[in-house]
Amino acid sequence: MASLSSDEWRAICDKFTNAQNLTDVESRKDPDNDPFRSKYKARELLREIYCSLKNFEAGDGEEDSGGESGDQRPKEPPVDGQREDVFGQGFSGDSPAGLRAAKLGAVEYYLGVNHVDTEELSAGQEHLMNCMKLLERCRVSSENVSLFIHVRNQLGILWAGRDETETAQGFLETAESIYQRYMKEDGSPPTDMTEYFTTEEKLLTHQERTKRFELAYTHTMYYLAQVYKNLGETERAATYCHSTLQRQLQLNQFSPMEWALNAATLSQYYITKGRYMEGRHCLAAATVISGLAGEVPSEAAAQESETECERREQLRQKRAEIARCWIKYGLNLLQDAKKLLEDNIGELDSDRQEELKRARRREEEEEEKGRKSALLFGSEDTFDSIASLEEKVPCLLPLDFTEARAVFLVGQTYVTQAKEYFQMDGYVTDHIEILQDHSSMFRGLAFFEEDLERRCKMHKRRVDMLEPVCNDLNSQYYLMIRRQMMFELAETYNEMMDLKLTLANRQADTESLDNHTIKKFNSLCSASAKYFQMFLDSLCSPEGKSPEHLEEEVLRPALVARFRVARLHSQLISSVPTMQLDNLNRSLENYKYVVEYCDAHPEAVAAVETELELSREMAGLLPLKINRLKARMAENN
């Protein structure tokens, strides 16, 4: 810096500080109708700094070396990654030429970011590439490694925005490997780019340097996560998101509620992949970290102040959302276990159960191993609380009623929590989804319940929670949700009917069924048919006509509903022949509908193969039954 007086240098530093302040602080206050005012001002300052540095360079004795490397500058495509070794060649970072290149590069970098931020992408790209070219002349060292990473992060963003994901990937992966190699080979806290333009007394502490450098790399990880996501490599994307979260926690760079919600969301990814241990870990971490956000302000406090009100709303909402993630955890665990243990008629397969219980020991060992190798969340003070919360919740598929009940109870606790915030008035769809989940959890638990009376009661609970809501909703806005509930209610009533039947069969050895049981059976049967019919009616035109063509998304449900209505009508018990005849005719009508619809729409066959085959048979056989009944009736008259 021989030819630059200290006054001149101080002026440059001031300009830089000013530009930073304009970009980061002032720009937030820019009016809506002139949103880039401060950034445009910052741009001017950066340009001035650039000119001063250039002038200084021109008047400098070491210019020749700079010129030389200008000639060797390779013409390269904007793809990073296959470049020759950035650690081995070029000026060393602390040489005067190296430092000058880094400084100029940093100004180009800031100009690039400035242009991108103000929606002038092509100009931004040019500046960023200028920065790349300047860095090409340098070896990676603690003086410039931060800039090496930052500029690639920015180019990654820029190219991803143009749908050139592979190009972005190249830049970001190079940034990643530069970081890793630097940490391995050097690892000393690197100079931050802002330090290029600060006077001696304002240099950063080692701690601050590390913090900023690590944050830049956290961003690289985050951008890579997005690139992998856009490339469809979800597994890899999830790992990078996980690492991003972990780094935020370790480096203490996070806001508790936001972090917690993100971890809870990541749990949902793991759950859909059936990875319950990882899912549980994320959820436990979410719950613990969300606790760091403090108490929910009381209603009274919220009424006093706008900020408290906002805070109350935020905390309640986010905690309720984390609760809903836990609900899905419990629900999926139950459902997966059910799927695994079901025999061919949907009952618990005890051979399978024994077999799985034997295999359990092995699984437990694997869990232990998995835990050790997994990417674990936690800072010193949260690690233990996360682990102890994890211990309270099972993560293996439940194999018997006791285990299933433990999972169910965890889920149910969170149902109560979630409903406190997501009330019907104001959050209709959210509230109902929670109810549906609760109902599905009961269904999962009922599968494990051996006592049929109690099993029946669990299904009754499902009906009680869904029925009133289903009947109160306005179809114009909530048609889809109502349809789902109608279907579920129909199936639940049918399930109860089956259970009553099995119970009755067990008890009634020889005696005929008592009136009460028949009545109960019939009412369940009619209720089931009623909801299937309601579902079918919801598909009709305003004039009440059945649709000629069933849309793909309702095709199977509609035909299955017909099929099941047919079946239910043939199951109704009546001692009055005319009513029997009516029921059988209704049944026949619905079987015939399935057959005729599929004959007219051959593309529907694949969706309902079994149901169609059975309907065809029944449509052929039922007339016989009907004729016999008619004959009997004629005979009796």
Place this chain on the structure above:
Amino acid sequence: MASSQVELSADGGRVAVQVEDKFVRIRNVKVSVFAVDSREKLLEFCFDYCYWSVDPADPHYASQEEVFQDLGVSVLSGASEGYNVCLFAYGQTGSGKTYTMMGTPDSIGLTPRICQVCLRICVHVFSSLCSHFSFLEIYNERVRDLLRRGEQKKRASLRVREHPDKGPYVQDLSQHVVSDCKQAMDLLEEGIANRITAATHNHDASSRSHAIFTIQYTQAILENNLPSETVSKINLVDLAGSERADPHYCRDRLTEGSNINKSLVTLGIVISALAQNSQMSSSCQSINSMASEGDGSTVGSHSSSLSGGGGGGGGGGRRHCFIPYRDSVLTWLLKDSLGGNSKTIMIATVSPSANSYNETLSTLRYAAHARNIVNKPRVNEDANVRLIRELREEIDRLKSMLLSFEMRNPSPSLSDERDGNLSDIVLQNELKVMQMATVIFDTSSQSLVIFS
């Protein structure tokens, strides 16, 4: 029902875009700074309609009237059939979204034209009809009423809520009953004047906010010879510029391409998308996810196992999760427009200028992708294996009955048929059959075996 249109407008300079019939071609005429990328690329996109609105002297010039005849008319006919209709405009700042949606005094756009026709129909065809207009703006996730006059104007942000009976709504949004075109135009102008617009180097009045103009109109129809009413909603949406680069702004998923979110503040969006994609196997997820959000529980948590029968072991089968990502206000408000019974038209506006090559390409790609926006909520369904098994048993019984019946009675005279056992099966109910049957409880398999 989603369809896409592309419209072009001029901003001078070299032209990189051609329009012919339903095709848009874009040529990379700008020589890139990097040698390898300088090869000329010609990319072609096909849409339902493409318009060239650059030079009025051009023989292929598409006027506002022409656009209205194609799109506006289909909006109106959809609404009169009782659909919720939604029309979006999407594109780079300065490419003419607002021009298309709102127009200029000399060349009025779709929204005022639709209003006019709507009111003409209302007034002339159904004399008792009424239309409610509302106009709001979403700016940084805050909802402002553009037609609210007087003291309440300073209110921070209106809340969006769901009512069990009234559906999704904006609390305290003003509704304006309008009876003639003049009134409607005045309201529209008042709203536009209230919009937040911003000056950038690209465009001096670029829209920094989404604006939704909603016409809700009630039609009288005869249902079973009884007078009845249907309410239709038309949402006309002018989206904020597609290239918005503010890192603190949470990108709406609707306007999200393959961009990278810069700020870690948006990590949640990325993780949400991951979780969501992983539970949907569909290929056009980024868009589907947006549409499915509209129905909360639907696609998200209840896509049915269409093939029936629960999948095998724990590894298989769909798992449904909860994505704790609040819908953007935009998605939330349009959920009933994007859901099942609705028609959606999307207009993508691009600049023909070579300078905007990258942004234009990205808009066109997005629009091509957007054709797949469909919201298909599913019904969850139990595997009815038990029912199928029982039915098979009944069929077997009926068949064997038929067989023995035919053997005994080649000519079916039914009167003296006294085969107690089989005829009982036919005449009695299933239940009674079971009740007479010997029931053995097989403890090993815990299933019922019935001998009749």
